Amino acid sequence: xxxxxxxxxxxxxxxxxxxxxxxxxxxxxxxxxxxxxxxxxxxxxxxxxxxxxxxxxxxxxxxxxxxxxxxxxxxxxxxxxxxxxxxxxxxxxxxxxxxxxxxxxxxxxxxxxxxxxxxxxxxxxxxxxxxxxxxxxxxxxxxxxxxxxxxxx
Amino acid sequence: xxxxxxxxxxxxxxxxxxxxxxxxxxxxxxxxxxxxxxxxxxxxxxxxxxxxxxxxxxxxxxxxxxxxxxxxxxxxxxxxxxxxxxxxxxxxxxxxxxxxxxxxxxxxxxxxxxxxxxxxxxxxxxxxxxxxxxxxxxxxxxxxxxxxxxxxx
DNA sequence: TTGATTTAGGACTAAGATTGTCCTGTTGAT
DNA sequence: ATCAACAGGACAATCTTAGTCCTAAATCAA
Ligand code: FES
Ligand code: FES
Numbered sequence: 001x002x003x004x005x006x007x008x009x010x011x012x013x014x015x016x017x018x019x020x021x022x023x024x025x026x027x028x029x030x031x032x033x034x035x036x037x038x039x040x041x042x043x044x045x046x047x048x049x050x051x052x053x054x055x056x057x058x059x060x061x062x063x064x065x066x067x068x069x070x071x072x073x074x075x076x077x078x079x080x081x082x083x084x085x086x087x088x089x090x091x092x093x094x095x096x097x098x099x100x101x102x103x104x105x106x107x108x109x110x111x112x113x114x115x116x117x118x119x120x121x122x123x124x125x126x127x128x129x130x131x132x133x134x135x136x137x138x139x140x141x142x143x144x145x146x147x148x149x150x151x152x153x
Numbered sequence: 154x155x156x157x158x159x160x161x162x163x164x165x166x167x168x169x170x171x172x173x174x175x176x177x178x179x180x181x182x183x184x185x186x187x188x189x190x191x192x193x194x195x196x197x198x199x200x201x202x203x204x205x206x207x208x209x210x211x212x213x214x215x216x217x218x219x220x221x222x223x224x225x226x227x228x229x230x231x232x233x234x235x236x237x238x239x240x241x242x243x244x245x246x247x248x249x250x251x252x253x254x255x256x257x258x259x260x261x262x263x264x265x266x267x268x269x270x271x272x273x274x275x276x277x278x279x280x281x282x283x284x285x286x287x288x289x290x291x292x293x294x295x296x297x298x299x300x301x302x303x304x305x306x
Numbered sequence: 307t308t309g310a311t312t313t314a315g316g317a318c319t320a321a322g323a324t325t326g327t328c329c330t331g332t333t334g335a336t
Numbered sequence: 337a338t339c340a341a342c343a344g345g346a347c348a349a350t351c352t353t354a355g356t357c358c359t360a361a362a363t364c365a366a
């Protein structure tokens with residue numbers, strides 16, 4: 001599976017949360033508006049993130065979502081795989097492989113190596129890293145501009 | 154775009170050709186049968202490879218397909234991108250980006266880095282490499298078993 | 307307790323991509 | 337001429353993506 005909008009929206013949504021600072025909550029409605037992500041789709045995505053334990057949800061008035069950990073402890077890999085399932089460059093690389101050329105095929109090994117590289121890149125990047133990078137980008141071309149970074153413990 | 158069956162079939166088809174040795178031709182019919190790839194689909198795929206200059210086609214009786222270069226001069230990247238277009242982990246990475254979060258978004262940079270790694274892996278592997286790897290795999294689990302490797306000049 | 311607010315979860319759908327098939331050429335050899 | 341083979345386009349079935357929508361459940365507040 002490739003990285004789809006769902007994964008991208010998930011990371012962007014969490015970045016929004018991360019920029020709010022520790023334990024600050026945000027409504028789906030607000031995130032959706034600020035990040036320009038379809039609301040009901042984002043709601044669905046955040047359900048996966050709750051299940052994966054990346055965020056916690058609170059219902060009712062004054063509720064919303066909050067990160068369960070510091071942004072520097074949440075990797076992009078974790079977020080994307082929580083939403084899309086394990087990253088696989090090709091069907092042979094899935095948990096239950098469904099490629100009929102299976103069993104030690106040379107090509108498979110290559111796909112696996114490539115996939116490992118991708119996962120390593122994502123595993124080595126946290127939400128905090130992305131926020132830091134964001135700060136180095138020219139302000140007018142930066143995607144998220146509604147909130148300033150805040151300190152996490 | 155992820156690596157799809159078309160790309161996989163393309164590489165497998167070329168490996169078949171490579172195993173035949175220099176300038177030996179093969180019919181779509183034969184490749185299709187030996188590699189267990191749907192014939193008309195493979196025919197379509199090979200059209201792209203002809204256009205990309207990786208193989209040459211000969212029509213009429215005694216025709217078929219032959220590699221235009223040594224297997225050690227054909228990279229997997231080249232083959233896959235000839236068939237599927239440029240490898241992109243995500244839509245932001247396409248030639249004409251269609252992501253509305255564009256313009257210096259931090260996430261984009263990350264996707265780009267991951268994608269570069271993938272392309273590097275594929276760019277660093279040739280058909281000859283795959284054939285060599287194949288030889289180290291246990292015979293009964295090897296995918297392609299119809300032909301033995303032959304020396305290319 | 308009633309009602310407003312907010313997430314949870316499932317069913318559903320439209321559009322697009324993938325994975326083919328099929329038919330009609332075109333080219334070349336005999 | 338005729339047969340063998342690729343070329344190319346139109347078409348179709350299936351799957352995936354990218355959502356929407358509706359009902360329920362939890363929570364808070366008056
Ligand atoms: S088993 Fe699918 S490409 Fe090797
Ligand atoms: S522009 Fe699409 S994720 Fe950055």
